[in-house]
Amino acid sequence: MSEDTSRSRYQAVIALEVHVELGTRTKAFCGCPTTFGAAPNTQVCPICLGHPGVLPVLNRRAVEFAVKAALALHGQVHLESVFARKNYFYPDLPKGYQITQYDRPLATGGHLDVEVDGESRRVRIRRLHLEEDTGKLIHGGTPGGGATTGAPYSLVDYNRSGVPLVEIVSEPDLRTPAEARAYLEALHSILEYLGVSDVRMEEGSMRCEPNISLRPVGTEKLGVPVEIKNLNSFRAVERGLAYETERQAALLAGGGRVERETRGWDEGAEVTTFQRRKESADDYRYFPEPDLLPLVLEQDWVEAIRRSLPELRTARRERLVREYGLPAYDAGVLTASRHLADYYEDAVELVEASQGASVPTAGAADGPGTAPLHAAAKTISNWLMGDVSRLMNEAGLEPLAMRAKTFALPPAALVELVALVDEGTISGKMAKDVLEATFSTGKPPRAIVAEKGLAQISDSGALETVVARVVDANPSAVAELRAGKDRAMGFLVGQVMKETGGKANPRMVNELVRKMVGS
């Protein structure tokens, strides 16, 4: 039996456990800073090192961020929740236990709507709780010192120990690797919009551990779940789950059994490999954390946080379509990142301000006054989705970089570029070069145009002379044009462009040729 047919006999059931580092200044239970990339063991204190006799004190902002995330995911926030100790021996935990929440988490329930292939599906969320991150282990080598394979020791950096995390657990509602990826991307977007985390998968501030089981199509009973670790990108999540689907299907189809285990994704080889048998939950001997009293939230505080929730992606996408007449596709691309959407709206608002009088009054949103704004809004969208995205990718920049004060192409520069094309100073083609120059030097588009002498010839007197010369020199093309052959027009315009070094305004040249030839 081929793998394809064996796979089609089974349905995958996937649930995602996602850990997100909250973007607080300090750790969950002590005042150590959380700066990423600091030298090892320079952001530590007796509390996060688990010295005897210390007491944890909970960070208010960590609670606020967790509540924010729970509310945005439509979860029920419990006014009283309880911290618990999860006991296990591993040197990334200096205390021998992790402070987490167990039977009384901060929030339960909730959902996230996920779009795959244009279809929206609701994925239920089981719970969201607060906990602390662990330290980082470096196995068998030294950082930057090259791997000493087989070294009989590991090295530990406790800077990350105690950084606040939320763990968000979905119900097993996902059915394909693509859905799992879409869920994770939607979650990423919400957390980015909320500003509660920098949600960088590569740096580990967002980590995803899916579990996946297979069952014969048409049956209800869940199969044996396998957990996958070491998935450091959206792509890895999708690929890892796809691999695991194939592996389990082949096993089951061959009469084998899937073991309950944890497997690691090997990015290079694109396979999952066995890591360890899964310990049952009881083995962690959870019990209420005696060093922390229950977390009690004032209803007023929760409501204030609810009122402070920003507009999230779906709402913003719909608003961009409504207010600027953007196609849904454009609005979807632009709102994928809050930062890109912020940039976009800043640019459109500049245009709106410059159009001044043509801004529609309330209640006349569909009146004729919106047409120029909608046109400009679409043009800016085209630039962002096209050339600007390409330049960002080539430079390895993320959308967040667009919001930096030092960004080479601030919204005003892009608006200026669009205006240069609109007023006929440069052609759309020249604008691409100007954009690249601005992007790499930070000089405003107008300055680039002046510096490089790029301005189009839009002076009809100057153009008439050139057009007349070209018309005189090409009688056969003129005759063809008069005979209705439009190809000849392209030739004549091309000749004018050649004579002007590409600087002639093509629209004007077109008009002038038609006028002179009388076609």
Place this chain on the structure above:
Amino acid sequence: MAIITREEVEHVALLARLAFSPDELDRFTAQLNDILGHVTRLGGLDTSAVEPTASVLSGAATPLREDEVWEGLTREEALASAPATEKGLFKVPRVLE
């Protein structure tokens, strides 16, 4: 009737990384059963009207602190009591499974 079996004691010992001899396992199983038997007497009380508590300080809430940086330890201080270190890191027996 035993409340905790010898196998359970052995399992918990493993989780706690404690190594017991067969004699110790027998002795501790018996002792733990005595202790647990004693505690089980609490089960005879009627607690149906008592709210479950997660803390002995009933009704109290955990205090919260502002998200402000405190001074911690220097790296030298942090590593001072570690039995082994290397390049600013704690050095521990290899744990990769």
